[in-house]
Amino acid sequence: MNGDGNEARIAERKAEVLRELRGRGYRVFAVVDNEPFNIETMADADEPGEILFLHADTLFLSPMRDTPRTLRGRDYDITRLFGHAGIPDRVQFVWHGVHDAGSLEGFLRSPMQWCEASVRTDPYGALVLRDRSYAEVAWRRDESPLGFERFGDRALRNGKSMKLDLEEGRGSLDRVLGTLCMHGVPAERLWFNAPVEQLGRDGFRLIRSVFPGATIQCPVDFLAPVIRAMPDRAMEMLHHLGDWGIDRVSLAWATERQHRVFALLDAWGFAVNLYDVPDLRAFLEAALMLPRSLTARFGEAGLLQVAAETDVACMASDAA
16 A cells, blocks of 8 residues: 555555445445554545544554544554454464374364374383473373374374474484385375474475475574575575475564564565464454464463364365
């Protein structure tokens, strides 16, 4: 709506856009803007007199003025305008945290297609699923960890797909890939995630060579300051990651709140996964930003009900 960037024409252009939208059959019922002059110009263009103007009382240059049908405040929660059925169907949802038999059963009963699980090596040398590393939370004799092979078998038999966090990097990569190959897991049902320092170039390239059709992802939170301050340099680094076989990048929701990071990644054409989405409100905000995928704890905070009401099973099937 800012047109050619000419500051003098911004208000005029916004009024033109309102008329264009109405001409295309849309009904504009609310507008948020921080500049009083913009609101005044748009209100003059609102011939039916049906738009509610929400002044974002933050930073503005034009003098404050009385404008019709205007409310003023610092924050507006527009997510409440969206029902569950309005969640975009291009977003791929991922059930975070399948680390034991109980969470696996919850995922298998859900309409979700993808789950996320952290693969580790236990003190007996077996591949297991475990949320926290053994360095963070010490091993206990009474533990009954969910074995990696059992998890994979149950998921595949139920038509599900797996996002695997390779928390130990190269230490267990060969065994993980060997197990998946032995069980004939289709590449399109696999999604690998690991920090760049854990796998390095050779590790990511190995995954791509063994499973050419899989999704391969790394977190790029560490690049957020570079993306904001030196976007050209950041893009060069991201293209290097693409040469390693990485075709998706991941941002923590707390990092994403620096909206420029997500906006630039999206504009550059990178598929972005948002993770660590803490609650229903954040989930709705994140989904409306249209990332390629969104990882959340769907067993908590009412998110599973959202998944059921949005027919995630069909959505995930289409995405796969």
